[in-house]
Amino acid sequence: MTSPDPDSPSPSVRLQDHFASLADPRRRKVTYPLINVVVIAVYAVVAGADDFVSIALWGRERRDWLAKFLDLSAGVPSHDRFNAIFRALDPGAFERCLLGWIAALHEATAGRAVAIDGKTLRGSFDRASGKSAIHMVSAWATDARLSLGQVVVDEKSNEITAIPELLRMLELEGCLVTIDAMGCQTEIARTILDRKADYVLAVKDNQPTLHRGVEDFFLGHMEDDFARVKVGRRETKEKGHGRVEHRSYYVCDAPADLPDRERWPDLAAIGVAISVSTRDGRPSDAVRYYILSRRLDAEAFADAVRGHWGIENSLHWQLDVTFGEDRCRVRAGLADANLSVVRRAALGLLKNEKTEKVGVKNKRLKAACNTGYLEQVLFGS
Secondary structure (H helix, E strand, O other): OOOOOOOOOOHHHHHHHHOOOOOOOOOOOOOOOHHHHHHHHHHHHHOOOOOHHHHHHHHHHOHHHHOOOOOOOOOOOOHHHHHHHHOOOOHHHHHHHHHHHHHHHOOOOOOOEEEEEEEEEHHHOEOOOOEOOEEEEEEEEOOOOEEEEEEEEOOOOOHHHHHHHHHHHOOOOOOEEEEOHHHOOHHHHHHHHHOOOEEEEEEOOOOHHHHHHHHHHHHHHHOOOOOOOOOEEEEEEEEEOOEEEEEEEEEEEOOOOOOOHHHOOOOOEEEEEEEEEEEOOEEEEEEEEEEEOOOOOHHHHHHHHHHHHHHHHHHHHHHHHOOOOOOOOOOOOOHHHHHHHHHHHHHHHHHOOOOOOOOHHHHHHHHHHOHHHHHHHHHOO
16 A cells, blocks of 8 residues: 555555454465455445456556555456455455444444345355355344445354354444344344344244234234224335335334243334235235334334335345346355455445435446546545
């Protein structure tokens, strides 16, 4: 990196500082500094690169611009070199460094909602080597629209064991953590509370006694429109893309006699979200039940539920459609997990760039064409 003005540190210097602790996996003489490899990869993915061939190509094409931030006297690595280094990097350590830099640029959590959800990288499956497709559990700051972290689910395990590991990685004090029914486990609830956060957990038949109790409570009280209990309620109606959707949210204090209540730490409230939609004249409906460790008003409860549903569109759909994650055939060693970390970081940076009123795909296109705009995405200036 070039020497900074001590009175005006540049974003590139801050990035270098955040990666100072990242261990270089190479044991032989190093030609390309690790910071160069990391920085070029991150910048290239923001600008539209989806694999190591395109990362190396972009780096060569933008060498003059990159030289403002990096010492490129050794040149730009080949795609094979990028691949070799990324398949050996420790994904956990790499992610902590990268997300630490992003957190320095954005207020990521600070009392906000954090959605936890899983996604399979289908392109990482390799029949020849017997490697299964990797499954990752991710944390997404729904308001800040930033990836906060992810862990790879062990092949012999599942999300239930991976979620607590992810939660312990994150700074969650004051946050509201939302998880779908797979994460509705007492140990996960305790881990969230231990992190000084609160939970909103979806309840389904994997917790049959609790699910039946919450369902019976709401069905019983809907019969007389909640005349016997205090209820918070919110109604919304949306139209778009040929669909009309009406949503109803109800939240109540958790009743003292709720079945299975004693197993759930700090259980304070229960809620239900009812969605009735019509598309092309065909109606459909969905009912989802929740337990909460914090008594929310109906608007806050609705925001938490909607925010969690949004992880599919804000994170998973974008990764597949805009970044081609499911089509990506990078799968050697740890390269697939590390490239996934870069994609999530790039997506957060692009979503937080507000000057261009276009989608993420077109923001990447503009970043590829215009280095001034790329700097706006990366550094906010």
